[in-house]
């Protein structure tokens with residue numbers, strides 16, 4: 209059985225795990241990454257696309273900014289739309305901050321290329337990944353790879369294994385509480401080979417539900433439709449998707465450019481926060497510790513924020529000081545709840561809540577009218593717009 213030794217064993221090669229590995233390496237801390245999917249599967253997942261200003265700066269600081277700067281879109285605005293009216297939220301003019309529109313799969317491509325150049329140890333296609341002795345002095349990770357059982361002994365294990373990974377579940381149930389919320393709607397997300405129809409993302413509330421257009425590069429756009437969580441992708445032909453998007457995103461004088469749809473996926477909308485992101489010698493980062501509804505565009509940014517805080521803590525630990533590492537969970541959770549409340553606010557602002565046994569049809573209609581009024585208020589109030597801009601581009605605290 210191959211026995212390996214490292215300072216930090218990282219489970220999961222999503223953006224959180226890959227970025228942590230690079231960040232630690234830049235400060236002389238070694239790590240091994242174990243991922244249960246193949247590299248192609250990791251690169252094939254189309255998800256996030258909005259980087260807060262500080263996230264883009266973190267990536268640039270780690271030498272990952274070249275393609276992002278060349279191919280991503282620096283955007284200083286979003287548009288909020290309801291009742292056929294589109295409001296321009298101009299981050300640049302309001303607070304002089306911006307976001308970068310650059311697909312998560314492109315970030316992962318850049319991260320993997322950087323790991324390849326650095327000769328990092330990454331085990332893809334690992335099976336039966338398990339963590340052991342996280343409370344004791346000799347934490348270990350075991351996994352099957354190429355027909356052999358491997359074991360890594362590490363000073364610390366970091367769970368970057370997403371919402372369904374093994375790490376969060378390895379914390380004893382009595383030691384952790386999960387704050388969990390499922391929304392009664394989902395997103396149908398498509399990637400289309402079309403140039404952006406606007407200079408910033410459009411978030412629209414329509415009688416039929418939410419719709420969004422997010423430019424991703426000069427040639428590619430991501431588009432989303434609110435759908436029932438039980439809907440099947442097979443029920444959405446390209447023609448039906450474009451028809452719905454045209455309807456929900458229409459405003460006088462606006463042309464939504466159509467083109468080939470490259471991928472379609474339905475994602476249920478949920479929020480989850482673990483009560484702790486550290487237990488013994490195990491730490492959780494990114495979706496392993498918390499999941500945000502995508503409306504606020506925060507999940508990837510939260511993962512990058514976790515990496516920045518944990519990486520500094522681990523580097524300080526190996527340099528002889530434990531104060532920062534001991535504060536990781538509290539600091540990351542404080543930021544996480546600030547992001548959660550914003551994502552919840554955006555989600556409730558922009559989706560039509562279907563009537564149910566809890567919400568009667570008149571109450572659902574009342575909520576909708578109130579949402580329309582709130583969007584109207586935001587469109588008229590520079591103070592409301594500034595608050596939105598500050599939270600969307602990334603809190604400075």
Ligand SMILES: Cc1cc2nc3c(=O)[nH]c(=O)nc-3n(C[C@H](O)[C@H](O)[C@H](O)COP(=O)(O)OP(=O)(O)OC[C@H]3O[C@@H](n4cnc5c(N)ncnc54)[C@H](O)[C@@H]3O)c2cc1C
Nearest residue numbers: 220222223224244256257369370494495505506507508509
């Ligand atoms: C439709 C959609 C749109 C989104 N839009 C945005 C956006 O605009 N902005 C934003 O910031 N965020 C957005 N997000 C959220 C963002 O994509 C996630 O928050 C981000 O992927 C989290 O990164 P991660 O590395 O923590 O987890 P993941 O990307 O889930 O990576 C976890 C990795 O761990 C691996 N793994 C799982 N289990 C195991 C195991 N047992 N052993 C080994 N490996 C394992 C997985 O294969 C995966 O590679 C969006 C999400 C969705 C679904």
